[in-house]
Amino acid sequence: MQTVTNIEALRANIRQWRQERQSVAFVPTMGNLHAGHIKLVTTAKQQADKVVVSIFVNPTQFGPNEDFASYPRTEQQDQAKLIECDTDLLFLPSAKEMYPQPIQTSISVGGLSTLHCGASRPGHFDGVALVVCKLLNILQPDLLLLGEKDFQQLAVIRRMVADLNIPVAIQGVATVRETDGLAMSSRNGYLSAAQRRLAPRLYQSLCAARDTILAGKDDYQAVEDQQRQLLQQAGFAVDYFNVCRSDDLLPANPNDHTLVILLAARLGTTRLIDNVYFCKQTPDRTGFLPIKENA
Numbered sequence: 676m677q678t679v680t681n682i683e684a685l686r687a688n689i690r691q692w693r694q695e696r697q698s699v700a701f702v703p704t705m706g707n708l709h710a711g712h713i714k715l716v717t718t719a720k721q722q723a724d725k726v727v728v729s730i731f732v733n734p735t736q737f738g739p740n741e742d743f744a745s746y747p748r749t750e751q752q753d754q755a756k757l758i759e760c761d762t763d764l765l766f767l768p769s770a771k772e773m774y775p776q777p778i779q780t781s782i783s784v785g786g787l788s789t790l791h792c793g794a795s796r797p798g799h800f801d802g803v804a805l806v807v808c809k810l811l812n813i814l815q816p817d818l819l820l821l822g823e824k825d826f827q828q829l830a831v832i833r834r835m836v837a838d839l840n841i842p843v844a845i846q847g848v849a850t851v852r853e854t855d856g857l858a859m860s861s862r863n864g865y866l867s868a869a870q871r872r873l874a875p876r877l878y879q880s881l882c883a884a885r886d887t888i889l890a891g892k893d894d895y896q897a898v899e900d901q902q903r904q905l906l907q908q909a910g911f912a913v914d915y916f917n918v919c920r921s922d923d924l925l926p927a928n929p930n931d932h933t934l935v936i937l938l939a940a941r942l943g944t945t946r947l948i949d950n951v952y953f954c955k956q957t958p959d960r961t962g963f964l965p966i967k968e969n970a
């Protein structure tokens with residue numbers, strides 16, 4: 676695996692591959708790689724001739740009181756993991772390389788960025804959209820892979836790519852979970868032993884809500900309230916627990932078929948997010964089959 680830190684060297688490599696008619700897949704990350712990231716890379720390897728991974732802890736997506744300074748930076752371990760899964764190139768830019776001058780351009784994906792995590796982390800998705808747009812312009816890959824664990828991020832990037840006619844295909848990759856169901860996340864490392872034991876309840880509550888809806892309950896507000904209350908009683912500070920339509924992430928109503936339940940909650944100072952994505956069975960015998968959460 677080659678590691679490059681500047682944009683020109685990265686582009687030279689990609690130019691060379693293009694001349695050889697090789698396709699390129701891209702996995703953007705902020706490092707501290709876990710099995711979820713590795714699945715993105717191994718999926719990318721199946722789809723393209725060459726795989727580029729970036730590691731860049733992007734300052735523009737962190738709010739002033741968030742964990743930018745303490746975000747885990749584990750470059751050496753990350754590099755070893757990427758070599759192991761046969762990554763072709765690691766792009767490891769500095770902040771100066773990505774933002775050589777104070778940036779004056781902003782990218783904001785309208786309504787989508789203001790819901791759910793966007794409401795509690797104002798500006799977060801603008802920072803994500805900005806850096807992903809820059810990276811896509813720098814690399815010009817054929818395929819971009821993102822984890823479904825960050826379901827709203829995936830929706831924001833899909834919308835940005837569609838709105839700006841960015842010529843890249845996007846593939847969402849199913850969430851990778853620990854054996855007890857906790858979604859893999861770089862922030863799991865912040866949890867104390869007691870918090871770590873409690874954390875799988877998030878996924879359990881999502882599954883319970885999904886199963887209640889699949890069993891026919893169509894008062895989604897009541898489903899949300901019940902699970903929110905149970906999580907709060909267990910010691911979580913629930914930011915949101917929202918039953919949404921999976922395409923635009925607006926509140927779902929009983930006629931919607933493809934749903935996602937989005938959840939964010941804090942354990943102490945650690946904020947965790949998770950979701951379940953599923954289809955409801957249609958009563959009209961169209962052959963539309965329900966899909967259980969695809970983790």
Ligand code: PAF
Pocket residue numbers: 703704705731733736803806807825828
């Ligand atoms: O999901 C992440 O790790 C980040 O938000 C991303 C997409 C790499 C942009 O900084």
